[in-house]
Amino acid sequence: ELKVEQNPLFLSMQEGKNYTIYCNYSTTSDRLYWYRQDPGKSLESLFVLLSNGAVKQEGRLMASLDTKARLSTLHITAAVHDLSATYFCAVDTSLTGGGNKLTFGTGTQLKVEL
Amino acid sequence: DAGVIQSPRHEVTEMGQEVTLRCKPISGHDYLFWYRQTMMRGLELLIYFNNNVPIDDSGMPEDRFSAKMPNASFSTLKIQPSEPRDSAVYFCASSPGRQPGETQYFGPGTRLLVL
Numbered sequence: 001e002l003k004v005e006q007n008p009l010f011l012s013m014q015e016g017k018n019y020t021i022y023c024n025y026s027t028t029s030d031r032l033y034w035y036r037q038d039p040g041k042s043l044e045s046l047f048v049l050l051s052n053g054a055v056k057q058e059g060r061l062m063a064s065l066d067t068k069a070r071l072s073t074l075h076i077t078a079a080v081h082d083l084s085a086t087y088f089c090a091v092d093t094s095l096t097g098g099g100n101k102l103t104f105g106t107g108t109q110l111k112v113e114l
Numbered sequence: 115d116a117g118v119i120q121s122p123r124h125e126v127t128e129m130g131q132e133v134t135l136r137c138k139p140i141s142g143h144d145y146l147f148w149y150r151q152t153m154m155r156g157l158e159l160l161i162y163f164n165n166n167v168p169i170d171d172s173g174m175p176e177d178r179f180s181a182k183m184p185n186a187s188f189s190t191l192k193i194q195p196s197e198p199r200d201s202a203v204y205f206c207a208s209s210p211g212r213q214p215g216e217t218q219y220f221g222p223g224t225r226l227l228v229l
Contacts, residue, residue: 031215042205043157045217088157092214100145100209101170102218104157 002027004091004105012111016078021108023072023089030067031092033102034074036085043088047074079112086110118221120206126227132194135224137206138187145211147218148181148191152202163189164211196228 003026013019023032034046047056049065049072056063060083062075072089086109090102119138127133139146147162161171166183174181178197183189193200203225207218 033217035220042222043207043220045219048215048217050215094214100211100214100216100218101162102147102159104159106156 002091002093002103004089004103006087006089006105006108008108009106010109010111012113013076013079014113015080018078019076021074021076021087021110023074023105025070025072025089025091025103025105027070027091027093028067029070029091029093030065031100032065032072033090033092034063034072035088035090035104037088037107038085046087076110079110081112081114084110084112118206118208118219120204120221120224122224123222124225124227126229127196128229129197130195131228132192133196133200133226133228135191135204135206135226137189137191137221139189139206139208140219141187143208143210143219145209145218146183146189147207147209148189149205149207149220150202151205151223157205160191196226198228201226201228 005024007022032049035043037043047063052067054065060077065072086107088107089105092100094101121136148160151157160173161181163183181191203223205223206221209216209218
């Protein structure tokens with residue numbers, strides 16, 4: 001059974017600080033997604049990583065993928081309060097070329113203190 | 115585009131009643147996914163369709179759950195009979211599905227409470 005584990009599960013940090021969220025998974029895959037969910041809201045796509053060594057950046061967030069280590073990271077630079085949310089990684093295990101069967105991680109609840 | 119549309123947004127029902135959740139995917143998307151989110155189990159894929167055909171229903175928890183997609187613009191998830199442990203947020207998502215690595219777009223979700 002595929003396992004997708006994130007750590008930490010909860011993260012409280014001050015504005016201006018840097019931190020990294022880790023996503024480990026237990027199967028071979030070179031497609032990994034990061035989503036954001038605000039309380040009571042839906043999921044919003046942040047990044048799609050499609051190969052070993054892939055790195056994507058948007059604003060204060062940067063995601064990377066190491067398929068050999070089965071590890072993805074989401075790095076937060078100089079956090080601001082607006083980044084407070086729950087962040088999910090998801091591993092794509094679909095076998096066919098189209099569509100994607102995602103297994104989601106446990107989520108990391110981030111709270112950025114003013 | 116209006117995005118993925120789900121209805122109802124909230125549903126409160128009593129144990130034993132039938133519940134039907136509805137989803138309209140983004141026009142032109144070939145794939146449709148149903149997820150369930152709970153505190154205990156997180157976000158789980160229940161079933162997904164490609165061009166209206168169910169591809170993988172291994173995540174459907176029990177025979178009480180069924181899903182259909184009669185056409186490209188409509189899908190239902192039905193629970194009959196409902197039980198308190200079915201209380202969760204149910205999300206529908208769609209993706210174009212033309213190539214690997216395409217984003218899934220999530221609907222706003224249906225919050226289901228079974229008393």
